[in-house]
Amino acid sequence: MRxxxxxxxxxxxxxxxxxxxxxxxxxxxxxxxPLAFAxxxxxxxxxxxxxxxxxxxxxxxxxxxxxxxxxxxxxxxxHIFLGNASIIKKVNxxxxxxxxxxxxxxxxxxxxxxxxxxxxxxxxxRGAHASWLYGIPLLMLVQFMLTCGLALAVASVNLxxxxxxxxxxxTVSMLFYFTPVIYSLDMVxxxxxxxxxxxxxxxxxxxxxxxxxxxxxxxxxxxLSAVYAAAALAGGYLVYRKLVWKFAxxx
Amino acid sequence: xxxxxxxxxxxxxxxxxxxxxxxxIKNFLFNLPEALRSLxxxxxxxxxxxxxxxxxxxxxxxxxxxxxxxxxxxxxxAGVLRPxxxxxxxxxxxxxxxxxxxxxxxxxxxxxxxxxxxxLLGLTRAEVKxxxxxxxxxxxxxxxxxxxxxxxxxxxVARLGFSVAAHLDPDVMLIDEVLAVGDEEFQKKCLEKxxxxxxxxxxxxxxxxxxxxxxxxxxxxxxxxxxxxxxxxAPAEVVRAYAGExxxx
Ligand SMILES: Nc1ncnc2c1ncn2[C@@H]1O[C@H](COP(=O)(O)OP(=O)(O)OP(=O)(O)O)[C@@H](O)[C@H]1O
Ligand SMILES: [Mg+2]
Numbered sequence: 001m002r003x004x005x006x007x008x009x010x011x012x013x014x015x016x017x018x019x020x021x022x023x024x025x026x027x028x029x030x031x032x033x034p035l036a037f038a039x040x041x042x043x044x045x046x047x048x049x050x051x052x053x054x055x056x057x058x059x060x061x062x063x064x065x066x067x068x069x070x071x072x073x074x075x076x077x078x079h080i081f082l083g084n085a086s087i088i089k090k091v092n093x094x095x096x097x098x099x100x101x102x103x104x105x106x107x108x109x110x111x112x113x114x115x116x117x118x119x120x121x122x123x124x125x126r127g128a129h130a131s132w133l134y135g136i137p138l139l140m141l142v143q144f145m146l147t148c149g150l151a152l153a154v155a156s157v158n159l160x161x162x163x164x165x166x167x168x169x170x171t172v173s174m175l176f177y178f179t180p181v182i183y184s185l186d187m188v189x190x191x192x193x194x195x196x197x198x199x200x201x202x203x204x205x206x207x208x209x210x211x212x213x214x215x216x217x218x219x220x221x222x223x224l225s226a227v228y229a230a231a232a233l234a235g236g237y238l239v240y241r242k243l244v245w246k247f248a249x250x251x
Numbered sequence: 252x253x254x255x256x257x258x259x260x261x262x263x264x265x266x267x268x269x270x271x272x273x274x275x276i277k278n279f280l281f282n283l284p285e286a287l288r289s290l291x292x293x294x295x296x297x298x299x300x301x302x303x304x305x306x307x308x309x310x311x312x313x314x315x316x317x318x319x320x321x322x323x324x325x326x327x328x329a330g331v332l333r334p335x336x337x338x339x340x341x342x343x344x345x346x347x348x349x350x351x352x353x354x355x356x357x358x359x360x361x362x363x364x365x366x367x368x369x370x371l372l373g374l375t376r377a378e379v380k381x382x383x384x385x386x387x388x389x390x391x392x393x394x395x396x397x398x399x400x401x402x403x404x405x406x407x408v409a410r411l412g413f414s415v416a417a418h419l420d421p422d423v424m425l426i427d428e429v430l431a432v433g434d435e436e437f438q439k440k441c442l443e444k445x446x447x448x449x450x451x452x453x454x455x456x457x458x459x460x461x462x463x464x465x466x467x468x469x470x471x472x473x474x475x476x477x478x479x480x481x482x483x484x485a486p487a488e489v490v491r492a493y494a495g496e497x498x499x500x
Contacts, residue, residue, distance in 0.1 A: 007371070017359060018359065021359075021399075090354070246267075
């Protein structure tokens, strides 16, 4: 256990160091991306299409930052084992630590971007909420579990079926539009509303937004997110367990 | 029951031919057992019924042509591959001596890579820190230790790799064709270190195409050919037979 923690730590440090060594503005890049998207959606929906919604910029930012965390993690997951082929073929270390480290790295980037969200909350004349103290860690834990589970499965299966990487890219960008990030759940016609929550990201992203904007959490949505997260983690780990002993053969 | 640190009994290894796999992900996931069965039907046999033991402190050399199955054998001993038939038993801390740069990151410095590699090879962070000074000294990389690996030459990367591996306190050491790139002086140093390992009772599997090193280091040699142990015996004998075969071709 002690060793597993050390392994995860050095792998996470590696990811962080590599990212910051190679780019001057490492931190700025990780917030520039969601901010740029927020600007684009603002122009498209508020200025051009005139969607009626108060504080739409804040609304976008509160959803886009957590979404970015998810989509970045999904984007790197196909490469996690593939990129460590030489060492996986030689050494029998616990491979899941690589997935954990990659997702932790993205988690850290999300965590350090939270002040930017808070800045916009204040900018739009709202205050901090006491509920953030437990709400943010809770939702982070849920999203961390969900992401780890998916990343474990994608990283493992991608070794056997390399096309998965392309499929993952398309799926994530489609999923974005089926997730209430640029629109709210009540804008969805009532007959489809139940369908939206079949998307594991939907209740989670809606929860993030209501937490940042109003300081409230809907217990039902959080519970549903947690169920999805637990299922993803269990499923992802099972897939990984089933395939891990063949990694060295196919790399 | 034998208590040798390395025991291969009746080991066979076949590799699946994954490139035959055409069904698409949907079929793969929905008919997982069936898909796997169809994969099993087209397999490449790398080793068949290989049995040997290596006693504690013994160094076993493995020779054979390209594609004979030597690296496969080490993969089985390292536990990264599973035998298809038979059983592999290796006890104690295993340290694989890695091929050039495996597990290193080009953008990290020598020091950072020592930490990364040491932990990947099974040490805790505290254990790596304890050994850091000794590893750096052994590598003789001087000021380069604070430079990123991408400015290193091949031989320097190999030095760093060997230096980490040499300080792991392994019970079993697996060496696959890694000494070739170091300069003469460093090769001597590595051979010296390996003799030291032998004195300490470390058990070694040594794969090499360099017959002089095999004769120098090994206590016994097996020659893998046609998927099996073709010959096993004293280094001089096996090397002579193996080299003779090569000359005859
Ligand atoms: N992952 C793999 N998938 C399919 N076949 C493989 C795989 N790895 C090795 N093989 C095959 O198994 C055989 C043995 O390979 P191996 O790497 O063990 O040879 P080797 O004795 O180490 O050769 P060399 O001296 O060139 O290093 C080869 O024919 C190779 O093509
Ligand atoms: Mg080989």
